[in-house]
Structure formats: structure tokens, C-alpha cells
Amino acid sequence: MGPEAAKKNWVGKPLPRKEEDRLLRGRGKFADDIKLREMLYLRFVRSPYAHAKIVSVDVSAAEALPGVVATLTGAELAPQVQPFIEIAPDPGGKIKDYALAVSKVRYQGEPVAAVVAESPSLADDAAELIQVEYEALDPVIDGEEALKDASILHEEAGTNRVWRGVFEYGDADKALKEAAYVVNIDRMHFHRFSSTPLENNVVIAQWDPKDERIYYQCNNSFPSFAIQFLAAHLQVHIDRIRVQTSDIGGSFGIKITTYPQMAVCAMASKKAGGRPVKWVETRSEHMTSSAHGNERTFRDTRVALDKNGVITAIVSRHIDDCGAYPRYEPLGCVIWSQVFPGVYRFKNARIDFSQAVTNKCPVGPNRGYSRMQHLWFLERVVDICAHELGIPPDEMRLRNYIRPEEFPYTTPNGCVYDSGDYPKMLQVAKGLIGWDDWKKKQAEARKQGRVIGIGIGTTLDSGTNNFGQSQIVNPGAPFSGNSQGANCKLDIYGEVVVAVGSCPQGQGHETTAAQVVADVLNIHPDLITVRTGFDTERNVHTGFSGTYASQFAVSGLSAVHGAAQKLKAEMKRLASSVLNTKEDDLEFGAGAQGPEVRARSTGKSINYWGLANIVNVNSAVLPVEMHDVTLNCRYIWRAPFKVPDTVKKYGSLTLTYASQLHIAVLEIDRETFIPRILDYVAVDDCGTVINPGIVEGQVYGATAHGIGAALMETCVYDAVGNMLTSTFSDYTPITAMNMPKVKYGHTETPSPHSYSGAKGMGEGGAAPIHTVSAALQDALFADGIFIDDSFNNADSLFRAMVGKEISQAKQLVRVERRT
Amino acid sequence: MYPRAFHYHRAGSLTEAVTMLSQLGDDAKLLAGGQSLIPLMKLRFANPGHLVDLNFISGTSYIQEEDGGLRFGALTRHAEIADSALAAKIPIVHDCAAGIADVQVRNRGTIGGSLAEADPSGDWAVVLMTLATEVRCLGTNGERTVPLAGFVKDAYTTALAHDELVSEVRVKIPAKGSGGAYIAFKRSAPVYPTASAAVQLTMDGDVCKDAAIVLGCVGLTAIKVTDAEVALRGHSFTDKAIKAAMEAASAAADPQSDMRGSADYKRTLVGALVKRAIEAASHRARGEQVEVSHIYA
Numbered sequence A: 001m002g003p004e005a006a007k008k009n010w011v012g013k014p015l016p017r018k019e020e021d022r023l024l025r026g027r028g029k030f031a032d033d034i035k036l037r038e039m040l041y042l043r044f045v046r047s048p049y050a051h052a053k054i055v056s057v058d059v060s061a062a063e064a065l066p067g068v069v070a071t072l073t074g075a076e077l078a079p080q081v082q083p084f085i086e087i088a089p090d091p092g093g094k095i096k097d098y099a100l101a102v103s104k105v106r107y108q109g110e111p112v113a114a115v116v117a118e119s120p121s122l123a124d125d126a127a128e129l130i131q132v133e134y135e136a137l138d139p140v141i142d143g144e145e146a147l148k149d150a151s152i153l154h155e156e157a158g159t160n161r162v163w164r165g166v167f168e169y170g171d172a173d174k175a176l177k178e179a180a181y182v183v184n185i186d187r188m189h190f191h192r193f194s195s196t197p198l199e200n201n202v203v204i205a206q207w208d209p210k211d212e213r214i215y216y217q218c219n220n221s222f223p224s225f226a227i228q229f230l231a232a233h234l235q236v237h238i239d240r241i242r243v244q245t246s247d248i249g250g251s252f253g254i255k256i257t258t259y260p261q262m263a264v265c266a267m268a269s270k271k272a273g274g275r276p277v278k279w280v281e282t283r284s285e286h287m288t289s290s291a292h293g294n295e296r297t298f299r300d301t302r303v304a305l306d307k308n309g310v311i312t313a314i315v316s317r318h319i320d321d322c323g324a325y326p327r328y329e330p331l332g333c334v335i336w337s338q339v340f341p342g343v344y345r346f347k348n349a350r351i352d353f354s355q356a357v358t359n360k361c362p363v364g365p366n367r368g369y370s371r372m373q374h375l376w377f378l379e380r381v382v383d384i385c386a387h388e389l390g391i392p393p394d395e396m397r398l399r400n401y402i403r404p405e406e407f408p409y410t411t412p413n414g415c416v417y418d419s420g421d422y423p424k425m426l427q428v429a430k431g432l433i434g435w436d437d438w439k440k441k442q443a444e445a446r447k448q449g450r451v452i453g454i455g456i457g458t459t460l461d462s463g464t465n466n467f468g469q470s471q472i473v474n475p476g477a478p479f480s481g482n483s484q485g486a487n488c489k490l491d492i493y494g495e496v497v498v499a500v501g502s503c504p505q506g507q508g509h510e511t512t513a514a515q516v517v518a519d520v521l522n523i524h525p526d527l528i529t530v531r532t533g534f535d536t537e538r539n540v541h542t543g544f545s546g547t548y549a550s551q552f553a554v555s556g557l558s559a560v561h562g563a564a565q566k567l568k569a570e571m572k573r574l575a576s577s578v579l580n581t582k583e584d585d586l587e588f589g590a591g592a593q594g595p596e597v598r599a600r601s602t603g604k605s606i607n608y609w610g611l612a613n614i615v616n617v618n619s620a621v622l623p624v625e626m627h628d629v630t631l632n633c634r635y636i637w638r639a640p641f642k643v644p645d646t647v648k649k650y651g652s653l654t655l656t657y658a659s660q661l662h663i664a665v666l667e668i669d670r671e672t673f674i675p676r677i678l679d680y681v682a683v684d685d686c687g688t689v690i691n692p693g694i695v696e697g698q699v700y701g702a703t704a705h706g707i708g709a710a711l712m713e714t715c716v717y718d719a720v721g722n723m724l725t726s727t728f729s730d731y732t733p734i735t736a737m738n739m740p741k742v743k744y745g746h747t748e749t750p751s752p753h754s755y756s757g758a759k760g761m762g763e764g765g766a767a768p769i770h771t772v773s774a775a776l777q778d779a780l781f782a783d784g785i786f787i788d789d790s791f792n793n794a795d796s797l798f799r800a801m802v803g804k805e806i807s808q809a810k811q812l813v814r815v816e817r818r819t
Numbered sequence B: 001m002y003p004r005a006f007h008y009h010r011a012g013s014l015t016e017a018v019t020m021l022s023q024l025g026d027d028a029k030l031l032a033g034g035q036s037l038i039p040l041m042k043l044r045f046a047n048p049g050h051l052v053d054l055n056f057i058s059g060t061s062y063i064q065e066e067d068g069g070l071r072f073g074a075l076t077r078h079a080e081i082a083d084s085a086l087a088a089k090i091p092i093v094h095d096c097a098a099g100i101a102d103v104q105v106r107n108r109g110t111i112g113g114s115l116a117e118a119d120p121s122g123d124w125a126v127v128l129m130t131l132a133t134e135v136r137c138l139g140t141n142g143e144r145t146v147p148l149a150g151f152v153k154d155a156y157t158t159a160l161a162h163d164e165l166v167s168e169v170r171v172k173i174p175a176k177g178s179g180g181a182y183i184a185f186k187r188s189a190p191v192y193p194t195a196s197a198a199v200q201l202t203m204d205g206d207v208c209k210d211a212a213i214v215l216g217c218v219g220l221t222a223i224k225v226t227d228a229e230v231a232l233r234g235h236s237f238t239d240k241a242i243k244a245a246m247e248a249a250s251a252a253a254d255p256q257s258d259m260r261g262s263a264d265y266k267r268t269l270v271g272a273l274v275k276r277a278i279e280a281a282s283h284r285a286r287g288e289q290v291e292v293s294h295i296y297a
């Protein structure tokens, strides 16, 4: 057996995570673990009103409290900064967004003032002493209501409709005219929920008066984006902002939009003479005022179908509610179109998409960001149409799925689905759950008056964005493509050190990056140190670095792979000179003195220490023609994207499309109305798997998040904009006790779009939300109840089934039969 | 998330704690498990100037059997009760202790603190109302015994004077032939129930000799449903009798609409919980071992 054949492939192995030892022993280093000399603590004073004018802010009593170092108000801050960049074009672009409210407040929990003091409890004491006088305004709580502009949030914009665009492909009107059936659905609603990372937001900021630099230690999950917003806002050179992240206790996208809090901490540090300022968000702050997921209403949907139940067109009006400030939005207004037709083949569609501001917490990317709302909509459409046409839901899907032989598949809006096999996933999932058995049991149970439903959810997790899609929202946006950086080096003693521009929050980047490099150099992953956590000064980041949007397996690991290849090429050049042999005579592996490069012909070798020594500390022996060898290789990977056609809203928006197929069997108790999952299968296809253990873990996490969202977690506001779910007692995030046993299945269609065949998969498409809705729907069709909301719990099921208050199909669904 | 400044006092005995309360006045509060008080202080909804800590007093955490009854020291933690074989002699007491919140809360929270807090959603009062329960109260003038029904006056209000504390809880062990069960619906473990039902039945063959039925979380205090008890007493458990008990429970409930559910839903739910608790209690009354667990979303 030759040495190449003996080579171990680390990619694909369920290698235990390198970071586990540290994290499970409580030795992780999180932002709040950092204590600095002379550190001050910041507390926000927040609005109790959803919509109000600020009449006055009196900080005098707070400033008089011993131990208080400074206070800040919106009025004081505004003249010193630029309003935050708006990604939206006008009218949304006219919005003036400051980190502290200036003349009015627009959601309950909005920061109005800040105070910094010598201790956290003193800061709390001082915050209580800040007197704010408000004059209440009419709150706007519902997205559709907001579009009527009866009460305007942002006078500068003149309207609550901050963005509108019509996404039209094919000829939907013709398809509707020629259809055998047209199904009309009045209204559906995707609810507002969030992620509840174990670790809340944390910012430490130091505005160093000596060199006018700002040093952040924080847990923002997209720092390269944050610094672009901060530099413009604070009017400092971007290279004067250092952002460093360490371990992060979960983000799920929600930690992308913390730049306003970061701005306040920097300004507070500046006012406090450069002392470091720490802000640690409380759970209630997190629930009321970090970021929520997008809420969306689907109106006036018309679905055209042929006589076989094949969908030929969908026309609909979608209203996205982004809360009080668009911030990262309106990117969500286009991001959903990455999965425009979902997993289905229909070619004609017209979606009239608007985004409204309301007096609620601003939204931010939330696992499944903007696509899950749309995918849920499509899955509801498919199930309702199937039911109206009398086609079983599995059969309906098979008739409408994009077929395996059609990949790579170009969608009506120009996205290219790289690979997939949805019928096979359905088959695997049905096998795992015992579909036929459950169908029988369901029929028997029905006879006994029990209410059981079986539902399928098929979803996509589109990964590695083409940021050019921002130009569909705003043709002036200066972003396109996608890139990621990595650095791979031999350190002075020959240690292999990899640095990436990501800031993982549990995704195991240290492990997967080590697996990739281990295969390139043919050494054990334990010999590779991976530096994760963002650091502007490590110089491996690009403008897209961070951890978000299901992409590390593609963008991050492609960069790591590129850097490792570059390093390997340099090592080869150097070794061939030292060992006096041709490069193709060299092989990489482990020797008696650690990892080495060997000449096959002579058996002579040089270990990594030897190579690093020549370059770093014994450089007089380095041949002149090798002076460009650094053994310190930076590689920037760029995604092969073009700028989309912004007029036609057409182009490739994401590189890879992982798919998920879940099936749930669920029973609604006739007496308590508590829905209980009896059986659950999650089948995942994310192309070539780099680490099966990590993938499986991500699937379980995403499944829990989705089941929680479907049955337990919702952000509720009352009619005047009080948030009623600001604590865990009210929001009830899912716990292990609420989880059914999940059967995990796996199929694999390698992506032709990534070097390894892998696809991003961290978001998971929110498959459980679609699946649970489908199962509830299956259970309740017979009762004339229509699952028109993505959130359902015992109470809402009771109100639908007994109270007949909500979700009555007769009022919501109408079918035109033309045959 | 930090309480206002307060003075901390560590009591060496219950008597000393009472003395401290009377000397420090209205601004002083006892600290037991802190699982109700500390969250309120962190939210600054409660701002006591003085805390008198009971946690370092020895001999306040115990479970003892005496004269056909169980005596629980005021500082006995929910977890200790859940783990106690002695307490399991009254299965409904075990159901209650084991089902409160999560491990962290059970490890800290105490039976005395729970009764003294008189939270409308608290579990202990609901369960103990189905049994003959007395609360021993220690004040500057010595100790007195208050039957539980007279101890809880209203939401967050008890018969305790300001300088009085709960020293012990005494529960009579139900006679043979009696069995009880406590079932709550909880949206997740670490939250208070949406509604709950405690049922203690005494059976004579198939006939119910006596019944105590108490509802939780559907009123300002635990609600004893006399009509439901009457519906069962002297009857065997026909569908009709059970339906009558469920309906009586729904009628007696006086819930509020909140994030846990609408008032209408809670009324229906509590009826269903009563039905399930009756079923489990009747098995236990017949001497069968039945595991009872809350229902979680």
C-alpha cells in the first residue's frame, strides 16, 4: 500500500469537536468573562411606550449620584454622529436612525438614554433616577394596518411602507385563466418569534483617547458588517475600529444587529475619558429590544393548478413587518426570493412584496431568515390545494417537486439550485417514520374520536449569499458577491496555525477547519490549531466575514482549503530545494519527528520545525530565489457570482441549497387541546458531509428551534404595543422536556458549486414550523379548520376548534373549479 | 437586573429572625429560597431595606412523621420533599414537590416560603388544601397553629403578622383507602402552570366516600370546588359523575386571560385536568402505584 492510499480522510469523519473540552468544562471565554482595569458599566433607560414624543429627559439626579461617571441622551448624541446607514432606498432610506431615541420613541424598550457608573448596580440605581417625560402617540401594531399610514412612525419617510417591489416571472395571469382549478386563500400569517441564545448581547468598548481608536470586545456575529455601519456613524476611519470576538453563546442571526448598542458604548467610553465601558444585556432587554424575526402576512393568494394538481402559478401580496427601524432590512425583502419557488416546479408567479414599519422591536436575521416565512407560505399553499383537490399531501408533493434529473435547476428568478433529490428524501423520511403504519393508526384513531395529523415539510436552506441581491432592493447598494478569508501558516517552531474570519457560536468551526487542513497536509487534526473568533487586527477578514447565513462549510472552508493549499505549495518549494529533489517526488505525512515532508526517492525528510526555522530564524540559509516564501499564507475565496439584473429581479442569489424533509405525527387532545408530537423524522441533505456529528447536532438544534417556534414561542404585543412576552416565563423557549424523540435521516447530493461538495446547513429552513403546521392542518381539515398561522398552541387550537373564533376555512379558502 | 441596596442580616434561630423582623419593621423581609423574592428584587418590583436570611439556621429543614402526620420544617426544599420516601407516603405531596419548576428552583425553593408568598399560581397551597394541613406560625408572642384554609387570605396575602414567620407545615397522612393526585398543564418546566387540579379521594370499593378537589392558577387563590366534591361523594365513577365534576370545576374557575391562555380555555382545561386527577387518584386510593406527571407543551 503506497503512502497516498494510506492517507486518512478526515473530512467526512465524525471527529469529536475540538472546542468541546473547553466549552463543556466551563472554560470557554465569553465577552462577559472579560474584566478590564477601570471598567465602567452601562445601563440603558428604555421607553415604556410603543410610540411617544419625548418631551424632556432629565439626567441631573442620575449625574449627582456618587459613582456615576457619565450619562448620554439621544439629543446629546445626535449632533456628534451621522444617522446610521439605511440599506433601503427612499422612502425607507430617508429614515433617520440613531442609537438613542432623539425626539420620539418607536417601540417599547427603545433606548432613550444611557448611564455609565463604577458598578453594574450603581448604573441600575442611576438609570432609575433619569426622568423622561413622554407624550403618547397612536401606536401602530399590525403590519397591514401600518400600510394605511394613519399614524406615521418616521415623519422623514412620510409613510410606513418602507419598501415595495413586485417580483413577477412568467405569465401568471395567463396561467390563472387556463387553470383547471384556482384556489383562493384570503390571509395567512407568519408569526414573530426570535432566538433565545443562552448568552445575551455583550459589548465592551474602549475609545482610546491616545490614538483615537475604538476597541470592541463583543459577541456580534457579523463584525465586518457592524464596523462598516459604525465607522460611518461615528465618523471614524474603519481601520481605527478593532472588533474582537471570543466564544459566543449562540446567535442564530439575532446578534448581527447590535451595532446601535456598540455605538452607544463607544460614545459613552469617549465621554468617560476613554475608560472601557461594558454593557451586558439582560434577558428582558434581549426579549424586548435586541431583534426579533420577521413577521409576514400573505394576502389574496391565488393559486392556479392543472387538472392533475400541478401548480402552474401563484399570485399573492406579502406584507413584511420589520418593527420600528429597518436596520439590516430591507434585505429580507429580497432574501426570501433565494427560494422563490421553494422545492416546486411552478414557473409563473407574481408576488407583490411590501415592508412596513410598526411600533415593535426591530427585526433582524433570525435562523431561517426571510426564507422560512416564504417556505411556510408555500407549504401551506401546497397542503391546502392538495386537500381541496382531494390529492394526498405526499402525492401532491411528488407531482410538484423539482425532479432529481432537473438539477442544476434554474428557478424562474434565476437562482440555480445546485443539487437535490426531494422524492428520495420523502421516501427515506416515510420509511423512517413508518408512513403506511401511521396512516392506518390515524384512521383507526379517528374512529375513536381522536384527532391525529401527519404532516410533511419540505424546505431549503439556501447558503452563501450573493450580496448583489442587495441591489435588487437598492440599486445604489455597494455590495455584491461574497468572499471569505483564511490564513494558514507554519509558526516559528513549525506549528500549523489556521485563522478564519468567522466567529462561530457552536458550529464547530475549529474542528471542521482542522479536518480540511489535516487532509491537505496529511496530518492529524490534533496537530492543527485553529483560531476562530473575529479580530480585525488578525487581518484574515473580508467585508463579509462573520458567522451567519449557512455558509461556513462553503465560504469559510473554501478559504481555509485555499490557504492550506497555498501553504502546502510553499512548503513543497522549500522542501524540494532543501532535500534537493523535484516537487513531485515529495510526500506529506507524519514522521518520527512530527509532521514532515519526505522525498520518496531518497527517504530524506524535513520536518515542519525545520522548514519554519529556515524561513523565520535561520534565514541566512534561505536561498535567494525562495525569499518570497513566507509559510504564512492568506487566501481570499470569492463566490462566482454576478450582479443580478435589478430591473427583472433576476439572477443567482445563493450558491448552495441544502434541503430538509421532516414528517411529524401529532395528536391534539380533545379535552385539553394540547398538541403532542407522537413521532418525528428529520431528513437532511447538505451535500457532502464534513463532520456527521456536527451536522446531526445542527439538525437537532434547528429542529428544537422550529418546534419551539411552531408550538411555544411567540412575541406578543397588546393593542397599545406593550410586549407581553418579555420574560422566559411568558415566552417559554423550548426545553429538552418539550422535545419529542427525533429520528434523524440523511441523504447526500454533493453540490457542484463548492470545492468539497458541501452545502451550508446551519439554518435548517425552519422545517419543523412547516411540518407541525402541516400535521395540525391534516388533523383539522375534517373540522373545517384552516391552519392560517404559523404559531399554534393549546389555547389557539381551543379557540379554533371550540370557540370557532379563528381559522375557519369557510371564510378563508375558496376554490374555483373550471372542469 | 441588580436589586437596590439593602442591609443583610443572618438570623441564628427562628426566634432571632422574628425579633429582627419586629425590630427592623415593615422594611424587612425574610429570605428563604429566594426563588420568588430575589427575582422580584432584581426587577426592582420588591425593594426591601433589610433582608433577614433564614438559610443558615440549623434544624429548619426536615421531614418527620409524628402522630399520623408529616411535619415539614419551613426551610425544607422542594427537592428534598421530592426525594423523600417519607413524604411519598402522601403521593400527592410527592407529585407537587417533584413538579415545581426545574431542578435549580426545586433545590432552592422552600415549602414555607411558597406558602408565605401565596402566589396565585403556586402549587403547594393547591395540593395541601386537599389534605388536613396546618401552618405553624412563630411570632414574638410565641407559636400558633393556623389551618391552611385560614392561612391564605388572598393573592399574596396570608394570616401572618409582619413579625411572624412560618416555622413548620403539618399534614395529616390520609387514611388507607384514600389516594390523591396532582396534575398541572405547564407550557414548559420552569414556568408556573396554566391551570392545575389536585384531587384526594377516599374510596370504599367502587364508591367514593369522600373527595377533596382544589384548582390552581384559575383564581386569586386556590379554589376548593365543593360542587365537584358533592358530585363524586357517594357515587361510583360513572361518566356522568365525572362529567358533573368537570363541569363544576369549570364553573368554579375564575381565570384571567394572559400569556398562559385565554380565560375560556383555562376553564375548559381545568375540567380536563380534574378528570385526569380523579382517574389517577382513584387508582391510588385502591392502593395501585401510579406515576403521575404534569402535562408539558
Ligand SMILES: Cc1cc2nc3c(=O)[nH]c(=O)nc-3n(C[C@H](O)[C@H](O)[C@H](O)COP(=O)(O)OP(=O)(O)OC[C@H]3O[C@@H](n4cnc5c(N)ncnc54)[C@H](O)[C@@H]3O)c2cc1C
Residues within 6 Å of the ligand: B029, B030, B031, B032, B033, B034, B035, B036, B037, B038, B039, B074, B075, B099, B100, B101, B102, B105, B108, B109, B110, B111, B112, B113, B114, B116, B117, B119, B121, B122, B123, B124, B160, B164, B165, B166, B167, B190, B191, B192, B193
Ligand atoms: C423560574 C421559576 C419557576 C417557578 N415555578 C414554580 C411553580 O411552577 N410552582 C410553584 O409553586 N412555584 C414556582 N416557583 C416559586 C418557587 O416555588 C419558590 O421557591 C416559592 O414560591 C417561594 O419559596 P422560597 O423559599 O424561594 O421563598 P423566598 O423567595 O425566599 O420568599 C418568598 C416570600 O416569602 C417570605 N418568606 C420566606 N420564607 C418564609 C417563612 N418561613 N415565613 C414567612 N415568610 C417567609 C419572604 O419574605 C418572601 O416575601 C418558581 C420560581 C422560579 C424562579
